[in-house]
Amino acid sequence: MQRGVEIHWCTDGSSQHPALPTARFAGYAIVLDTCIDDAQRIQFAKQYRYLNELPPSWIPAVCSRTQGEQDILRSEMMAIFEIVDNIGRGTIHVDCSVAINNFQTMMSASHPSGFMRCEHLDLLSRAWDIRDRNFCQLVKVKAHQKIQSIDAIDNDLERFWAMGNQAANDLAIAAATRLYPSLAKELDSRATDILEQRRRLHQAFQLDLDLQLFRAKLTPPTVSATGAAWSKQQMVEAFKIWRPTNPISFGSFSTDFLGDAIWGRECSIMTLNW
């Protein structure tokens, strides 16, 4: 690239099954804008409305699996970090304002304590160490998820950067799912399992809630003077007439040692007869 030419990057991070911490997997991507000026960008943005295809001016620069925690924010921040670490120049168009804030907080800090509360501190600390050779600017771009369609953006240049964000998003998803596909497949099936287990657990709780309605409709048992559902006498009566449905037969056995029982011979014989 010629000296003096402005460099523009679009970055994005993507996590599959982001709500499942034990099954999610993430990737990130960087695309480089090779347009020479805004006139050309506007032209591509206008063409997009008719062709509905991303122009070849977006060059995939980097795509990889996210290292460490597999969340979206870390993926977004890793993409930015790669540019800061390897190039240190250019305007980076990012759709995640938290990621932008974290890097800006780090750059404007006078001491690491100024950004120690930011998430993914490890990336920020590494960027802090090389801050003297980092001249990148971060710009917020409209996220592909938050707009119905890129076509709906009226401003041509805004639409152009949203197109770049889309290109980076597509590449980030491809990185997460296609680099090491057997792992992605395993995590996919784990996600399916977890969702199925959650559905069953939800059903069990739902059943319990539904049963409460029926329990409420039942006539309550007679309450004794002590407040217990059954009085002591009622329990005794119930035990006296209780017989097992299928009695177990022990056959013939000796009662020689019943006298050694802890309650004595007489009590043991009564229990045996009962």
Ligand SMILES: [Mn+2]
């Ligand atoms: Mn994003």
